[in-house]
Amino acid sequence: xxxxxxxxxxxxxxxxxxxxxxxxxxxxxxxxxxxxxxxxxxxxxxxxxxxxxxxxxxxxxxxxxxxxxxxxxxxxxxxxxxxxxxxxxxxxxxxxxxxxxxxxxxxxxxxxxxxxxxxxxxxxxxxxxxxxxxxxxxxxxxxxxxxxxxxxxxxxxxxxxxxxxxxxxxxxxxxxxxxxxxxxxxxxxxxxxxxxxxxxxxxxxxxxxxxxxxxxxxxxxxxxxxxxxxxxxx
Numbered sequence: 001x002x003x004x005x006x007x008x009x010x011x012x013x014x015x016x017x018x019x020x021x022x023x024x025x026x027x028x029x030x031x032x033x034x035x036x037x038x039x040x041x042x043x044x045x046x047x048x049x050x051x052x053x054x055x056x057x058x059x060x061x062x063x064x065x066x067x068x069x070x071x072x073x074x075x076x077x078x079x080x081x082x083x084x085x086x087x088x089x090x091x092x093x094x095x096x097x098x099x100x101x102x103x104x105x106x107x108x109x110x111x112x113x114x115x116x117x118x119x120x121x122x123x124x125x126x127x128x129x130x131x132x133x134x135x136x137x138x139x140x141x142x143x144x145x146x147x148x149x150x151x152x153x154x155x156x157x158x159x160x161x162x163x164x165x166x167x168x169x170x171x172x173x174x175x176x177x178x179x180x181x182x183x184x185x186x187x188x189x190x191x192x193x194x195x196x197x198x199x200x201x202x203x204x205x206x207x208x209x210x211x212x213x214x215x216x217x218x219x220x221x222x223x224x225x226x227x228x229x230x231x232x233x234x
Contacts, residue, residue, distance in 0.1 A: 005061070006061060006090065006128070007088060007091075009058040009086065013056045016056045018078075019058060022078060027109045061093070063106065092213060095125075096210040122215060124183065124184060128180060129143075129151075129180075129207050130156075131177055132173055135203075135205035143191050145198075148181050152179070154178040158173075
């Protein structure tokens with residue numbers, strides 16, 4: 001089965017456009033980009049001959065078959081394995097909020113939907129919600145009503161939005177907010193459905209939502225207590 005993954009690429013900010021063009025050769029047109037800062041110490045930077053430059057983090061949906069080909073190109077052409085040049089890694093995806101979104105995220109890639117989840121039996125899932133800037137409250141209100149807790153918001157820029165009207169029927173702006181929400185697996189479907197119904201592509205938020213399995217957590221005791229508590233009268 002040709003599974004789907006969320007690929008994260010961390011590179012020097014000035015290399016962003018070059019990597020966008022490179023990924024485009026593999027049919028990857030739905031990137032999300034945000035700015036970050038490296039944390040390597042001055043002694044490490046000195047040894048590697050690097051400056052404390054800003055980093056870009058690129059988020060891309062990719063199939064396993066495409067990753068096998070792309071990872072070879074990242075090493076041979078983009079030289080990403082040279083120390084200090086960057087890093088790329090993939091995380092398995094478990095669910096995507098709607099068939100139209102699936103077609104949009106996999107546009108240009110050979111993908112046939114198989115089983116819904118790559119990792120079975122995970123207690124929590126990470127929901128990644130990409131929405132228009134300024135509509136995080138709409139997303140979080142919908143998520144909380146369906147049983148989610150809090151979320152983390154990252155400001156980003158979309159680079160693969162030109163085809164959004166073709167696949168989703170809406171024109172999506174470039175300025176984005178990526179909201180990350182960890183939810184209990186038992187309410188994942190309900191939370192995703194609520195987000196898509198109340199903040200989805202037919203609203204001003206134009207939210208896109210997918211989930212990734214979480215293998216373990218720390219700091220989720222209150223949520224664990226809520227789900228482990230026996231019903232009243234049991």
